[in-house]
Amino acid sequence: MTDRPTSSPSTAPDRRPGAVAGDWNRxxxxxxxxxILSNLSVPLLGAVDTAVMGHQPEAAYLGGVAIGALFFSFIYWGFGFLRMGTTGFAAQAYGAGEEKELGATLLRPLLLGAGLGGLIVVLQAPLAGLALHLLDPGAEVARLARSYIDIRIWGAPATLMLYAILGWQLGIQRAASVLLLQLVLNGTNMALTLLLVVGLDWRIEGAATGTLVAEYLALGLGLWLVRRSLAALAATIDWLRVRDRARLxxxxxxxxxxxxxxxxxxxxxxxxxxxxxxxxxxxxxxxxxxxxxxxxxxxxxxxxxxxxxxxxxxxxxxxxxxxxxxxxxxxxxxxxxxxxxxxxxxxxxxxxxxxxxxxxxxxxxxxxxxxxxxxxxxxxxxxxxxxxxxxxxxxxxxxxxxxxxxxxxxxxxxxxxxxxxxxxxxxxxxxxxxxxxxxxxxxxxxxxxxxxxxxxxxxxx
Structure with a gap:
């Protein structure tokens, strides 16, 4: 599931513009x-969060996580362009064999994701306040949801940077790396949630902390995989190209x-x-x-x-x-x-x-x-x-x-x-x-x- 260097002809990235039918199927x-396998881990994560909160002493805990998760789903779905747009640019640079542009197609959305994530952290109070006002849950559910949001919000830079990394790895046809990242992110999240909520009785704070830690662990792994991929593709970082006005x-x-x-x-x-x-x-x-x-x-x-x-x-x-x-x-x-x-x-x-x-x-x-x-x-x-x-x-x-x-x-x-x-x-x-x-x-x-x-x-x- 790891990327190999291009020195071996049998493992070199396949950039051929055409292929026979059998090759295309493979x-x-x-x-x-x-x-598809990585996508299967997404509903499993939601099922674990629901199950552990559903066994807390009050139904408000489940409502608090549901409201908090809805808040992040709405925000992060809006920034899904960091994944989708990155894949297109990276795939085109990969197909054209432009090594310098490959590095730039990663750095631009990666820096943008870090900046937008930081902005979400800075604006956390008004964003959370507006969301809870619009959703208008009960007082106890609102309190628990705010506790969840106040912890997990610090993972916004990691999440949006991961969007860029996932999009770039997919664009250069490293689908196995995408699978590994998703499994580490969601698997670690599930394990930590069970440990902190069930094992240590941290309740809603445990669910939020488990997600936060998993996001930064996945980001660290993603950056390491990116470094390996850049080396395997002989791609370099050209900061003048990264700042190119037309491409930006x-x-x-x-x-x-x-x-x-x-x-x-x-x-x-x-x-x-x-x-x-x-x-x-x-x-x-x-x-x-x-x-x-x-x-x-x-x-x-x-x-x-x-x-x-x-x-x-x-x-x-x-x-x-x-x-x-x-x-x-x-x-x-x-x-x-x-x-x-x-x-x-x-x-x-x-x-x-x-x-x-x-x-x-x-x-x-x-x-x-x-x-x-x-x-x-x-x-x-x-x-x-x-x-x-x-x-x-x-x-x-x-x-x-x-x-x-x-x-x-x-x-x-x-x-x-x-x-x-x-x-x-x-x-x-x-x-x-x-x-x-x-x-x-x-x-x-x-x-x-x-x-x-x-x-x-x-x-x-």
């Missing part, structure tokens, strides 16, 4: 496999586009939850259960979305239309197979899986009634995930931004028209229309992206 699975502006532009795209996505799911709440608590809870199914789908398909992100980005750097098309086709075929597998599993085991999430009969009835929409979701959603990966890898983020804004408008119109007439079925229809429109609108930009991959290197492919 390359895709070598990237997607570790990403490109980084800001890409990150701003991804931020807007992510904000629109968050807004859709926020509006979905709000609209579902009008049908009562049972419907709200039933929808929440099925959204967990959608989340697991996203964790799985993200593996192939990341694979196409890396391989298509590398092809863009090499200006190879042939390699670009091969990466898109092979990754998309594998993603479609996985999407069909999700549909099959949900069709065969859907009611049983719902029962694992809840034993409340009213909630289960709602979830089972809406299950057909989840059966359709994988085969509809897969295309938007794949296209996101393609355009992130190519750093054509303006198209992503524009497509997401249009898709958001389609969701709002569909929800307004369908929900009054068809109730919760109309709401789920609107969500799937949104997923479909993400693919349709972004797909409209795809032919132009492929045509742009011309030049001397394209002829060599």
């Amino acid at each position: 390359r895709v699975l070598r990237i997607a496999g570790p990403i 502006l490109a980084l800001v532009r890409v990150n701003a586009d991804i931020f807007i795209r992510t904000a629109c996505l968050q807004l859709v799911f926020g509006l979905f939850a709000r609209s579902g709440a009008q049908f009562g608590d049972a419907t709200l809870a039933g929808n929440a259960v099925l959204l967990q199914f959608q989340a697991f789908l996203a964790y799985g398909l993200d593996g192939f979305a990341h694979a196409v992100e890396v391989l298509a980005g590398s092809a863009v750097g090499a200006k190879s239309r042939k390699a670009f098309r091969s990466a898109v086709i092979v990754c998309s075929v594998w993603a479609l197979v996985l999407a069909a597998l999700f549909t099959l599993v949900y069709a065969l085991a859907g009611p049983w899986l719902i029962a694992l999430f809840t034993d409340i009969s009213e909630v289960r009835a709602v979830a089972e009634a809406m299950l057909p929409w989840i059966l359709a979701s994988p085969l509809i959603s897969v295309w938007s995930y794949q296209l996101d990966g393609i355009f992130i890898g190519a750093t054509r983020t303006a198209a992503m931004r524009n497509a997401m804004i249009v898709s958001l408008l389609f969701f709002i119109v569909a929800e307004r028209l369908l929900t009054p007439a068809f109730g919760n079925d109309g709401l789920w229809t609107a969500l799937l229309i949104f997923m479909a429109m993400r693919a349709v609108t972004l797909g409209a930009y795809y032919p132009g992206l492929e045509r742009s991959l011309t030049g001397r290197k394209a002829q060599a492919a």
